Structure formats: structure tokens, C-alpha cells
Amino acid sequence: MTLKLRENNQNFVHYKCMCPASNQEELCRLTKERETEKGYQYFVQFIELNGRCDGWFEEKLIHNLTYDEKQEAEEKIRRFSERQIEYRTINYLYFAGQKIEIWYDVPLPHEYQNEEVFCCEYCLNYMSNRRAYDSHMKKCTVRAPPGNEIYRDENIIFFEVDGQSQKRYCRNISFLARMFLQHKTLHVDVDIFMFYIMYVKINGSYHMIGYFSKEKQMVTTIQSSNILSCILTVPCYQSKGYGMIQIDMAYLLASRDNLIGSPEKPLSDLGRMAFHRYWKYRIFEYFTQHEQNSISIQDIVQYTNFTAEDIKNCLFEERIIFPRKSSDIVCYISEEKMEEFLKQAERVETKAIRLQEKYLHYYPDVFVQREFKTEIDNIGVFIKNLKW
Incomplete structure (x- = not known):
């Protein structure tokens, strides 16, 4: 097959390419070509997949769409053609x-x-x-990073680095994040952010696992705030629970700052999944520790430092809260759901995603006066037909 891209140097989206991530052929656009010892390769952008799946693929993996496939994919192709090409x-x-x-x-x-x-x-x-x-x-x-050590236990250390005084280091770590996070431009204005670098002891020595950043807090009265702006676990250390530890640290700092917070939106797909797991774990943890007839979202907010919106969205996604005609929201938790949570909690504890506040040496420069709204909904909690 001879691809038309070589003939007129245009971008084409009437192709499909075998994608290793999905293990099937996916609709794609070809944006660039190069000649190698093994033949021509093309830079492929997949239309319906995350950008991290894009890359150079050999010509033999790329095929033309049939007429019917083109007709079916016409609207997807039109929308994708409007996106900016990124090499x-x-x-x-x-x-x-x-x-x-x-x-x-x-x-x-x-x-x-x-x-x-x-x-x-x-x-x-x-x-x-x-x-x-x-x-x-x-x-x-x-x-060690050029900052203050704010947390140390047997295996984990966190450092706080000021983007204004350590611009080169913070720009470099932002470049590192940009390699694995789409649409992040933090390297441009690092001076308005604080960076929290995580080190973990592995085989007797400490290694930089990842970091999160958050914008400096400049106000004294606030209802809610972004607890972080960017979070990265280096891919070679992913799937080990380290992202959850960083999220726990972000909320631990929010608690010390007396803030109710949420991550800056939009989140990446991996970030959204990590936060959802963490929110679910902490909310269910609250349910198991507070067996009472009526639980308000405000109670959970005070316990977790999550925003009411994040709590509601998490419980809706888990399909365990349902609105009624009244202002109340009823939460039905089956015994199976609780058993599933307890099993997950055991796995979580083995990964030690929770940090211990006694090891945190962090004191906010600005005290924030937290004010709770009084009209936050109540939740009636049921396990099967038995009300707590």
C-alpha cells in the first residue's frame, strides 16, 4: 500500500491503525512521515483515544477505511480535524x-x-x-530538592519547594510533568506555585516518585480552594499507590490550612480515577465510623475536607445515592457494597496510602477562616432495609 500522505504532504484521517493500547484497529489521522531502515513510518493520532496512544507506526499497521467506515466516521472525523496537531x-x-x-x-x-x-x-x-x-x-x-522537608516517616519524605525562589528546579519538574500530562503549561509561571516533592525509600535508598503543585493561597476567608493544580507520578512508579499518597498529602495540607478543597479541573483521565478512588475510600471510611440515623454532606465535608460537589458526584457515580422529592438525598448501601469496600480497604492499608499527621511539620503562613453553608443536604443512610 502506498499512502497518499507521501504524495501531497497533507493530513489524512481516512485511515485505521492497529493500536497496542486497545489491541484493535482504531480510526486515526496521519500527520507526519519519516523513512527508516525498515521502511516508512507515520505519526498517528488516534481520534477516539487519549493522546498518549499517539506515536510512530510502521506502514504495514495502517489501512484505508472502506466507504461504509468513512460514512460512519464522518462526524468524528470532522470534529477531530478541528483539533490542533501536536507532534x-x-x-x-x-x-x-x-x-x-x-x-x-x-x-x-x-x-x-x-x-x-x-x-x-x-x-x-x-x-x-x-x-x-x-x-x-x-x-x-x-x-534532596532545594526546599523544606515537611514530612518524614519510615519510608516517605515530602519536600516543599517555592516556585519563586527555585525557578529552575520547578520549571524542570514541570517539564517532566508535561511529558505525561496533556495541556499543562505550568513551566511558564512557576513563581505563583508551591511544589510538593515525594521521595520513597526503595531498596534502602530514596527516589523521587512524583510531585504535586498548588497555587499559593493569598486570601484569609474562603469557602473552597484548589488543593492542587497538577499531580504526577512518574510512570515507572505508577500502580503502586503513590498517587493516592500524594492526594492524601494534599488533603492533609488542606486540613492544616483549614481549607475545603478540590483538585483543579479538568483532571486527566488517570487523575480523575485516582481522585475517585480516594474520595470513595474516605467517604466509606466515614460511613463505617459514624453509624447514625442521619448524616449530612456537611458532616462528610468536615471529616474529609472534600467539597460537597465532589462528595455528591462520587456517590452518584457509585450508584449509592438517590434524590427524593424532598430536599433529602437517600443513600442505599447494600451489604455487598460494604463488603466490597472492606476488602478494598484491606488492600489500601497494605499499600499504606494514608499518611500520619504526627509526622507532618507544616504550618500555614495564612490562617483561613472556614465558613460552612447551613443548607447542605442531609443523607439518610440505609444498608439494605435497615436504617442506621
């Missing part, structure tokens, strides 16, 4: 001894725009080649 020039990151595939384009300076980029996990300086990286790692004496 990924850097494909791999070497970090902490791991070769990690980059998901999205990152605006690193021109000298780093190669197939691979190298990053020191301690000082977060970037190198453009292996030789420079190996030389740097032999000489680098940095072992």
Missing part, C-alpha cells in the same frame, strides 16, 4: 535508571529535542545524550 519530537526519557516512553510533546529547549532525553532524578537537570548523563551522575552530589 512529539522526544520519544523516550531516561530517568532513575529506567527508559520511559514519553506520552506527549514537551517544549524543552531546542538542544534537547532529540529522540531521547536524559534527566537526573535528584537535581532534575536535563542532558541530551548518554555520555553527558553518565558524566553528570558521577559528579552530582544533590540528594
Whole structure:
């Protein structure tokens, strides 16, 4: 097959390509081509999948759409054609001894725009080649971020870094996040953010696992606030519960700041799933510890520091709260649902997603006077037909 892209250098979306993520052919657009020793490759953007699935694919994996497939996909193609084309020039990151595939384009300076980029996990300086990286790692004496240690237990440390006083470090960690988070431009204005860097002891030594950032709080009276603006767990450390630990730290800081908070929207798909799991765990934790006839959302807000909107959305998604004609919201929790939660809670405890406040050495510069609204709905809680 000879693809038309080579003939007139235009973007085409009348193609389908075998996608490893879904293990099936997906509708796609071809935006760029290159010639390799094995033949032509094309940069594929999938229309219905997350951008991290995009990448270079061999010509043999790409096929034309049939006439019927084109007709069926016409509206999807039209909407997708209006999206901005984004090319990924850097494909791999070497970090902490791991070769990690980059998901999205990152605006690193021109000298780093190669197939691979190298990053020191301690000082977060970037190198453009292996030789420079190996030389740097032999000489680098940095072992901690340029900030204050605010939390330390047996295995976990958190550092607080001010984006205004440590611009280079914070810009570099923001570039790291941009490799795996779409539509993040935090590297432009790091001075208005605080960064919270997470280190974990692995095989006797500490490693940078990820971070979250939040905008500096400048007011003294507030109803709710963004508890974080950006959160990243480096892909080689994902699926180990570390993202949940960072979320727990964000809410621990919110509690110390006397804030009710929510993450900045929109969340990435992975971020939304992580927050939903965390919200569900803490809300069910409250239910198991407070067996009473009437529970208000305000009670859960005070216990968790979640916003009322996040609590409602989480319970609606779990299909365990239902509105009635009155102003009350009734929450039906089956015994099976509670058993499922308790089993999940056991797994959560083994991953130690909860931090202990006694190890937190953080004191807010600005005291926030929290004010609760009085008209927050009550929840009547039922397990099967037995009311608490």
C-alpha cells in the first residue's frame, strides 16, 4: 500500500491503525512521515483515544477505511480535524535508571529535542545524550530538592519547594510533568506555585516518585480552594499507590490550612480515577465510623475536607445515592457494597496510602477562616432495609 500522505504532504484521517493500547484497529489521522531502515513510518493520532496512544507506526499497521467506515466516521472525523496537531519530537526519557516512553510533546529547549532525553532524578537537570548523563551522575552530589522537608516517616519524605525562589528546579519538574500530562503549561509561571516533592525509600535508598503543585493561597476567608493544580507520578512508579499518597498529602495540607478543597479541573483521565478512588475510600471510611440515623454532606465535608460537589458526584457515580422529592438525598448501601469496600480497604492499608499527621511539620503562613453553608443536604443512610 502506498499512502497518499507521501504524495501531497497533507493530513489524512481516512485511515485505521492497529493500536497496542486497545489491541484493535482504531480510526486515526496521519500527520507526519519519516523513512527508516525498515521502511516508512507515520505519526498517528488516534481520534477516539487519549493522546498518549499517539506515536510512530510502521506502514504495514495502517489501512484505508472502506466507504461504509468513512460514512460512519464522518462526524468524528470532522470534529477531530478541528483539533490542533501536536507532534512529539522526544520519544523516550531516561530517568532513575529506567527508559520511559514519553506520552506527549514537551517544549524543552531546542538542544534537547532529540529522540531521547536524559534527566537526573535528584537535581532534575536535563542532558541530551548518554555520555553527558553518565558524566553528570558521577559528579552530582544533590540528594534532596532545594526546599523544606515537611514530612518524614519510615519510608516517605515530602519536600516543599517555592516556585519563586527555585525557578529552575520547578520549571524542570514541570517539564517532566508535561511529558505525561496533556495541556499543562505550568513551566511558564512557576513563581505563583508551591511544589510538593515525594521521595520513597526503595531498596534502602530514596527516589523521587512524583510531585504535586498548588497555587499559593493569598486570601484569609474562603469557602473552597484548589488543593492542587497538577499531580504526577512518574510512570515507572505508577500502580503502586503513590498517587493516592500524594492526594492524601494534599488533603492533609488542606486540613492544616483549614481549607475545603478540590483538585483543579479538568483532571486527566488517570487523575480523575485516582481522585475517585480516594474520595470513595474516605467517604466509606466515614460511613463505617459514624453509624447514625442521619448524616449530612456537611458532616462528610468536615471529616474529609472534600467539597460537597465532589462528595455528591462520587456517590452518584457509585450508584449509592438517590434524590427524593424532598430536599433529602437517600443513600442505599447494600451489604455487598460494604463488603466490597472492606476488602478494598484491606488492600489500601497494605499499600499504606494514608499518611500520619504526627509526622507532618507544616504550618500555614495564612490562617483561613472556614465558613460552612447551613443548607447542605442531609443523607439518610440505609444498608439494605435497615436504617442506621
